[in-house]
Amino acid sequence: MSISRREFLESTAAGSLAAVTAHGAPAMPTRVLGKTGAKVSILAFGGGSRFVQYDEETGLLALNKALDLGITYVDTAESYGNGESQKRIGKVFRARGGKKNIWLASKIGQRNYDDFMRSLDQSLTRLEVDQVDLLHIHALMGPDDLAKIDAPDGAYKAAVKAKEQKMARFIGITCHAYPDVLKKALEEHDFDCTQMALNAAQRAQVKDSPPCFETIALPVARKKNMGIIAMKIFGQDALVGQAPAEKLIYYSMSLPVSAVVIGMPKLEYLEQNITLAKNFKPLSSEEMKVLAGELAPKNKYALDQFFRNHVDA
DSSP states (O other): OOOOHHHHHHHHHHHHHTOBOTTSOBOOOEEEOGGGOOEEESEEEEOSHHHHTSOHHHHHHHHHHHHHTTOOEEEOOTTGGGGHHHHHHHHHHHHTTSOTTOEEEEEEOOOBHHHHHHHHHHHHHHHTOSOEEEEEEEEEOSHHHHHHHHSTTBHHHHHHHHHHTTSEEEEEEEESSOHHHHHHHHHHSOOSEEEEEOOGGGSSOSTTOOOOHHHHTHHHHHHTTOEEEEEOTTTTTTTBTTBOHHHHHHHHHTSSOSEEEEOOOSHHHHHHHHHHHHTOOOOOHHHHHHHHHHHHHHHHHHHHHHHHSOOOO
């Protein structure tokens, strides 16, 4: 059964109140990742372009710092840095004695069954694991792309097989654009999780603007009790400087999502965002409406168009 935003936030707030360290400082709040039943940190570590732009030594330091400071969700993909992201994550896990209590999500972009499975094998090797916690079909685009995914020799069949063979515990799908196409995919398939672009600027408040994930796809995911991960909080940096980082992050965390994945290209950003997450207090509905009203008119159309051609690598 779907729950209201108020009920969702009240339940997560109750858990957050108990989240303090032994020294009385706030700990990283966690939320349940939908039907998976897993508890994950509300802030996830993005292993994409911001992570691979570090030199290797600094990148390993950044991920270790994130894990030491309470992040338990790590997001990567086979395309990030042509596999470099996964290699670095594998090195960190090996040095720490294994993945242990970390939730590892990875993504595969290939649409053909054989290519998908081959890429998954390579991903597991780079990550130095036998299984990922969550395997996403990466970057759903338009209706034609969904048709490829749904084909008898397509990516959805491969993802289901990967779950059956225990190469992945759970499966999902990600989407940067085309909320209506994601809605269709979520309605028609048995995904455990989904990851979508959810930010204040793309909320549908602009006259004649196309639908947004928040109003079209998010309700379907909630109804099916999927684990929901928000991404593109800063609109691929387009929103940086237009509103405080705190407001942009808290907007997405105030939605009924389990985690918010952010790429953090500087160590100070990593530390600042972790501090914000540990001190998170949900925005009111009115605050969210005002923020969206300020950002959407001058950003929504441009962001919608940008993400329709965005290569997430």
